[in-house]
Amino acid sequence: MLDLKLLRENPDLVTQKLAQRGGNYDIQPILDLDQQRRDLEQQRSALQARGNEVGKLVGQKMKSGSKPDDSEIVALKEEGNQVKAQLADLEPREKEIKAQIEALVLQLPNLPSDTTPIGKDETENVEVRRWGDEYKPSHAVLPHYEIAEKLGILTTDRATKIAQTRFVALLGAGAALERALIQFMLDQHIAAGYLEVLPPFLINSTSLTATGQLPKFAEESFKCAEDDLWLAPTAEVPVTNLYRDEIIDGSQLPIHHCAYTPCFRREAGSYGRDTRGLIRLHQFNKVELVKLVRPETSEEEHQKLVASAESILQALKLPYRTIELCTGDIGFGAAKCYDLEVWLPSGNTYREISSCSNFGDFQARRGNIRFKESGQKGTQFVHTLNGSGLAVGRTMAAVLENYQQPDGSIQVPEVLQPYLKRTIL
RNA sequence: GGAGAGGUGGCAGAGUGGUCGAAUGCGUCCGACUUGAAAUCGGAUGUACCGAAAGGUACCGUGGGUUCGAAUCCCACCCUCUCCGCCA
DSSP states (O other): OOOHHHHHHOHHHHHHHHHTTSSOOOOHHHHHHHHHHHHHHHHHHHHHHHHHHHHHHHHHHHHTTOOTTSHHHHHHHHHHHHHHHHHHHHHHHHHHHHHHHHHHHHHSOOOOOTTSOOOSSGGGOEEEEEESOOOOOSSOOOOHHHHHHHHTSEESHHHHHHSOTTOOEEOTHHHHHHHHHHHHHHHHHHHTTOEEEOOOSEEOHHHHHHHTOTTTTGGGSOBOSSSSOEEOSOTHHHHHHTTTTOEEEGGGOSEEEEEEEEEEOOOTTOTTSSOSTTSSOSEEEEEEEEEEEOGGGHHHHHHHHHHHHHHHHHHTTOOEEEEEOOTTTSOTTOSEEEEEEEEETTTTEEEEEEEEEEOTTHHHHHHTOEEEOTTSOSOEEOEEEEEEEEEHHHHHHHHHHHTBOTTSOBBOOGGGHHHHSOSBO
16 A cells, blocks of 8 residues: 555645556545545544533533523523534544545556666566576477376376366375475575464455455455455465564564465456466465565565575476566556566476565555564564565476486486485486 | 353453443553562553543443443343363
8 A cells, every 4th residue: 555645745746656666546536535524534533522521521510510400501401402412423424535545546556666667578688697507408398287197197187076177186206306306495495494373274354455465356356255364375374474563673673484275266357368277376386575674674585585485496307587677567555576487398498487576665554563672662664575585386397398208207306305315306 | 062261451261230441460661679680569560442632432252232321230242261972
């Protein structure tokens, strides 16, 4: 959520920054409502002040012996009733306007960082670096879903019987490989100082609003019919919300978490794309990194977060490139974002395997996550960051392709061998 | 699912209609005493909004209601705990 004060004091800057995302954002209606709100608030609180005064006077007079039907008391009560009547008019109006402002502001995306490259869409993203040699063996590399079915470690047909399309079931070595990847990623991040969290996978609306999935992107998540609960679309939501409505002691910062969760996404509007394999599923596993940090450190923490995600790909020896998203392509709540794209030889392309975003104070405002430096007065919003470290299914796909041997077997990446206790799948 | 208890400031815990943003204790911060520390003593110590400021307003789980006046009374909801039932 953007700072209303910033909108008020610097509307041109806000408008200009929002325009960098593309699309039209008119903040004038919000500013008008805000002015109305402040006028109403002043009227209201002046009335309340008089009402409080009247109440006190009655109390004092009663205590010093006045009777309820003394003319003085009757007059005060009458005034009290008038105040009440006026408030009954003002209060609902103020409330209504506040709700309107809130609804509008929640729809506004974050301002891109000054360091985010300006561009209209994904074609203007910037490649920052590449790592590893693209695997281009002389033999053909089967797409991961074909080799996996062939090895009998993946079934999509049977999984759709259980659920529907875009679900898979892993068998034998496939299930073991998925588990090994999760375990390896967590171990690596824990060793780097991230504290593991295993959060709830069902999440209430307030939490989804805080991190920005609601109200705009309701159609992207699965909702439980009988309850105000949604299936987690990413661990970002529960882990960030661990601290919602809290004032964190400054000495606790920075907070670094890693979390494995399944993630559930409706993938509305992507019907024709990636219909096979592990790339785009309604349910997939992910290890997520989440940070809550002081504002002045967030840029540095962001770079380190990206490095943490990259370290997994490097340890697995999977070639990748790092892309800095431009203003037209960054997500709703992000101020700045890097995507990691892993090499998939079957398609001769790179595919997104991680997205690492700095949200600035956008989520912290929505979730009211603040910190207080001891000795200093006042509170500040933390900055929140998160990134995949990594999407497990896509990592499995990358392993199945980048480690595919001429005979169709899969070599187990060295770092996973202790987990899988085998060298070949 | 049934029965009961309860939600007050960083924590503990008073407060059942009037000047209560809220006693007291602990904690924390500042100061005094001390070579230093402990102990002791004195003071301070919530958040947010509006306002140039002075100051004002709101907040005792949430939302309504009664009243001149609500932490306190009434209604609804949410959450927590205990016991019973069911259950991995």
